[in-house]
Amino acid sequence: MQALVIDDSRAVRLLVGNILREQGFDVVAAGHGQEGLERLQENPEIQLVLVDWNMPVMNGLEFIQAVRKVRAWDEVRLVMVTTETESxxxxxxxxxxxxxxxxKPFTAEVLVAKLSLLGAFED
Incomplete structure (x- = not known):
């Protein structure tokens, strides 16, 4: 399965990407939400997106809203990965x-557990 990691921090993209690769994912990365939309369009096999909230150009919330407007992406699983902790x-x-x-911060175990709850390993 292919996953997309969107974060303006290169270090976070690498960290999350490595965790996903260890779980068998092919990983595509983007530095902000607009670039993330472009990656989704270029890679229709992406089934999982992990997206940061606070980014330039297009933030994670705007990205999620944009994805959910496109019927072809209805099945894409979206995970917000962020320092925003308020309920x-x-x-x-x-x-x-x-x-x-x-x-954030999170451990690899926490991320994998969340993805398991989401059914990300069932495909």
Whole structure:
């Protein structure tokens, strides 16, 4: 399965990408939400997106809202991975269409557990 990691931090993209690769994913990366939309268009086999909230150009919430407007991407699982920990922010992301929410900092075990809950390893 192919996954997309969107974060303006190169270090976070590498960290999350390595965790996903260890779980058998092919990983595509983007530095902001607009670039993430471009990667989704270029790679229709992407089934999982992990996206940061706070980024330039297009933030993670805007990215999720944009993805959920495209019927072809209805099955794409969206996970917000962010330092935004307030319950209102979590609810905003879920209401916008995020399937899961992971708060930074996190461990590989936490991320894998969230993806398991999401059914990301069943395909």
């Amino acid at each position: 209102e922010q979590v609810q905003r992301a879920i209401n916008a269409g995020a399937n899961e929410y992971v708060m």
